[in-house]
Amino acid sequence: MLYRMIPGDQSREITWQEFRNTFFDKGLVEKLTVVNRSRVKVNLHRDATAQVYPDSPAANGNFYYYFSIGSVEAFERRLDDAQKELGIPSSERIPVAYRDEISWTGTVLSFAPTLLVIGSIFWLSRRASSGAGQSGIFGIGKSRAKLFNHETDVKIKFKDVAGMDEAKVEIMEFVSFLKQPERFQKLGAKIPRGAILSGPPGTGKTLLAKATAGEAQVPFFSVSGSEFVEMFVGVGPSRVRDLFAKARKNAPCIIFVDEIDAIGKSRARANIGGGNDERESTLNQLLTEMDGFNTTEQVVVLAGTNRADVLDKALMRPGRFDRHITIDRPTMDGRKQIFLVHLRKIVTSEDMDYLSGRLAALTPGFSGADIANCVNEAALIAARGNADQVIMIHFEQAIERVIGGLEKKSLVLSPEEKRTVAYHEEFSSPSPSGQVTAKQIQAGHAVCGWFLKYADPLLKVSIIPRGQGALGYAQYLPQGEQYLLSLAQLMDRMAMTLGGRVSEELHFDTVTSGASDDFNKVTRMASAMVTKWGMSKDIGTLYYDDDEQKLQKPFSEETARKIDSEVRKLIDEAYNKCKTLLTERKTEIGLIAEELLSKEVLGREDMVRILGKRPFEENKDFEKFFDRGHTSAPPPFPGEDQVPPASPTPP
Template sequence: MREVRIDLGSLIASSLVTYLIWRTISPGEQAREITWQEFQTAFLEKGLVEKLTVVNGSRVRVHLRKEAAAQVYPDSPLNHGTIYFSIGSVESFERRLDEAQKELGIPSHERIPVQYRDEISWTGTLISFVPTLLVIGSILWFSRRASAGSGQSGIFGIGKSRAKLFNHETDIKTKFKDVAGMDEAKQEIMEFVSFLKTPEQYQKLGAKIPRGAILSGPPGTGKTLLAKATAGEADVPFFSVSGSEFVEMFVGVGPSRVRDLFAKARKNAPCIIFVDEIDAIGKSRAKGNFTGGNDERESTLNQLLTEMDGFNTTEQVVVLAGTNRPDVLDKALMRPGRFDRHIVIDRPTMEGRKQIFLVHLKKIVTTEEMDYLSGRLAALTPGFAGADIANCVNEAALIGAREKADTVTMKHFEQAIERVIGGLERKSLVLSPEEKRTVAYHEAGHAICGWFFRWADPLLKVSIIPRGQGALGYAQYLPQGDSYLMSMSQLMDRMAMTLGGRVSEELHFPTVTTGASDDFNKATQMANAMVTKWGMSPTVGTLYFDSSDEKLHKPFSEETGRKIDEEVKRIVEEAYLRCRELLEEKKELVGIVAEELLRKEVLSREDMVRLIGKRPWDDHREFEKFFGERPGSKAHP
């Protein structure tokens, strides 16, 4: 059956235009306005007036005698139209009409009859409805657009769920083999896959159906990808929705969409519901709300709690939720029976990064040895998440294409990592010779400290080419593996290396510059954490103080705050003295590295070995494996 749709706005507009045209061309509706003097001399004194009608107390319609009007105006359409004149008030009109008829000597019984009538102008009435019709039309138009993405038509579809359904037969192609770097998380979530595939294996032993799992972790670690892989492995439908799509300006829309989502899921059971960024509706209700108006969000959360652990708990519907902030979620969501599992997906280790690189490198045209390439890139990218690694590989391909290369080489990958970490090279920023010399000695100070301090990170590359926002120099270091614990010696060496740029300026120039601002910030933060969080100050002791900006009051007294300030200053000064002592001893080497930087602008690890000799401390085994001499490779010129 063919559907006939009528546009309300077009119908109203066409009706209004038709009426106005009819009023314009209709002969019975023609009208002519005259003055009182013209009415008195041309019509009243000649006896052409049959009667008068006062309309709405402001106008007088003149009705002429037909035979008299036809004689006076034989070729005029007035005998078919209306003649009227305006009056100020009814009282003045009646007085003037009586005086005029008295002057003409008209007897009282033959005087012109006067009628009084209230009439409504249809044109004015329709025009007064135009704003209301515009508001109604706007609401209908916006509701139609708002519901276009959900497949619902009209304002009645606003309470329907906007979750996107992926059918396992056509849309979901992601498997666990496509997810790398999270072996523990995959192993834990495999339980949901086994349940959805063979639920009878668990039910025969009396096991309860797991309701869901929270996937938490930093941005870009693959929470959504893991949820899709779970649906792909289980061969079940997959509903994907964002937490913010439940909250609208209309009251009751959020709970209605939650009900509709779970109703659709039960019809497609067994299936998986994935709610991304669940903290948009699942924030703790116990915490104070200073903004007000959170009833709609709380109603949505209450409906979600009811659907997950209400009376309908026998359906094979698994709910997975992703969030970057598990600490702000309501405790009712986290209890067993709703989200039974809390799966933490952290940034991958070096081995995990290597696996992720192997997944993304399959799509890249390169002649490099895959095992060595992935291992070297994994060592160069500590702290990178899966999304960062994908971006890095894509950036390398873009750089290779920009240079019109046939394959993506190691040089392109290293340039991509430098761009992601340090920012884009600012070749348009031209430094003066004095500024360039200062930057060279500043970076040389960092490089010498990193080379000779035992617990500092090994240097890979140092450059005086400006990058990013405000970075006039750039040094790349390789952390000693994935460190999870740091000793006080490591912290002091790293802090001293951070201050190496300022100390080098002091030793080689008569005055210092503003280039060490970021170094001071890092050193102060590190020393403050040592005192307030890591218990490395004998004066303050083994206490923990969270002095973040979010808190309105400091969690310590003024006396304790004074001690913290003194200890932070003492630790930074100790690191400064260690750095100054080393750079005074190696002042000549700082000059050699700085002058070579001025000549080449970029120095690699091989250049440092050539200039000042091998590093006196043993490097990490992964460092030697991927950044030492490769079999059959030629030495750097």
């Protein structure tokens, strides 16, 4: 449309016969021009044409006629024949010119593929760099760290971080220095360069770093260690330089590098095959930026990792990361504080002190992320049941969901299978944290836990299938959080773990493969007692590492036979202890199994009713939450993970 609107020459196509009869034979043709060897443009005498054809558009200078030809040779031959026929002498014959023309539209279209390729590269470069806030392909070496404004983005304070009091005390030094640096500088102190926050996943390393920025009221740069490494050589060091350049412009500020082990692994084990190593170059640049010649700015570097043991020694030395802060899973008191933080947003009428204490007792080994997930799951369960508020039973069902997995209603067991499961269920024997996942347990485990002094008594057991490959769920009440275990405690735990197989032998004609995980657990425990903990008189106080990657054992064949003999001796001793106990308590095992068959869920109060009060002193911290009673009768609802409750706890 635009092309046609632009004023220019106008034309009309005619045939050879029309050309000859209308113009050529009447002597109106002034000149012929062959364009692109396919078309002939006819130039007429305007004055003569205006006299012969006064209404013809050819009288206008912007109009011309043309006709198409098959080949130039045929056109020239027909033109000569026509001029001979009219008797035109050679000196007066019509001149013929030849010209090649290319339209501007054709010129543009010829460049279209090139323009398309250039445009695609430009668009892809902008798209690739848009995540980093850079434009153009030259922004690939820029840092991808996200800047959080301390006035609008960082709202987390230390009061929002619970369960890590020691770590908060350590890191408060950074906050004090960033807020009042002159208080330290007048005494000659230098600002600590950084701190490594290490610990299991979900314990709150990133949360603590954000709280530090929120308390100090300074800008906060957050970046992942993997974002420094790209497929292009030199990008990692360039991004490190750019990150620290931005940080110095915003000083005082905090840089938080999450998962620093992605670039900070030890250089001794890397680059075995030679060649350039991008991670090593990035680490070298990071070392230079943290403790090079330019170290006077108030830039604090915090780093989080789950694997502090693999980090390079040069990165961990004072002057770079001055503080090594370990954040472990919270203790019972720490879990109670974390529950109180997350319960602020939950609608419930339960007594907060009792609720948080009971939930902390029910969740040994939980990290902060596990606790947040548990509280959220309780609210979801209450919402699915159209409840007005979240009550205790919802929290207990949420804990069962987190530990045991989703209830499998599609997996229906036959009566024979249920009976076998009741005596020897598909559970795991108790872990040191008190959690139990899908492996092996039975009524024999419960009786052993009840009558062995150092074993963990049963809190709740169910034969409702849960999780992946689990035919039930169980939870034990740990006897406090112990960090040191004596020989007597380990023997009781091994005896309890073997309770499944012993109970099978006592109550069934044949045994099953269900105790394989129990045997694995007992063998590992006994091997550690012999090779690492010095609990064997024959082997003595020696330590043998069982690293499977080593091709050669660290001991001789004779020592290996002694170790095998000692391990078997310990397991046999635990087996005999378990068998003696369960033979005496064979009646109680039957009562527990039959009760489990009829109710499918047994709680601590059922164990007390059937077996009597445990003949040992209980943990005082747990007794006040489990023996004083608390109402927990749930309203029935069709939730996808509803768990039939145990017997109502007496008021």
